[in-house]
Amino acid sequence: MDEKLHVKTLAAYPAGYCATRDDAAPMFSAEGVVDGNQIREVRLEEYRGQWVILFFYPSDFTPV
């Protein structure tokens, strides 16, 4: 059986939401460490009107 993934197979499926270029940014609200050492709610919506970089990283306390 051929287990390789082929473009023909994938191209036939609708892609769904990919969170990529030109997509609406999903809104969120989450706890964060802000203003030095305060823990408070951070809402993406607060930053409307500014460029924002979401900088995802794997984990605290790791090298790299």
Next chain:
Amino acid sequence: MTELAAVAAFYPHIKALGAELLAISTDSAYAHLVFKQITPAITNLAAPLVSDRTHEISSAYRVLDRKAGAAFRASVFISPDQIIRAKFVYPKEIGRNISEHVRLLQAFQYAQETGQGVPANWVPSNGSQPAPAEKKR
């Protein structure tokens, strides 16, 4: 960790462009707090450290490593009208180039101001290639 140290060094450039950076991992906010307090290289980092404890944010942005329960090394650039304009995913073992993040913000703003495309390897004509800020002690 070296990535966040590099973010700390370039953060003043990001703020100077009127932008914000939200650093996000699946650690708890309390882990973030302790991490900041005991890691000298990021103790002074002013960028918010966001906790994606539920994995919802990483999942929605399609950057969740489900096996690891952790986010990929991924950067998502969101414009002022909250549309995703760029996204890149890096290997687990290789840290990102934070200077390139600043250049991309500068390039977006240049493109917006001039209505022109931005060629490969463009840098601002005022020569303001971002350099890491002096480390505060």
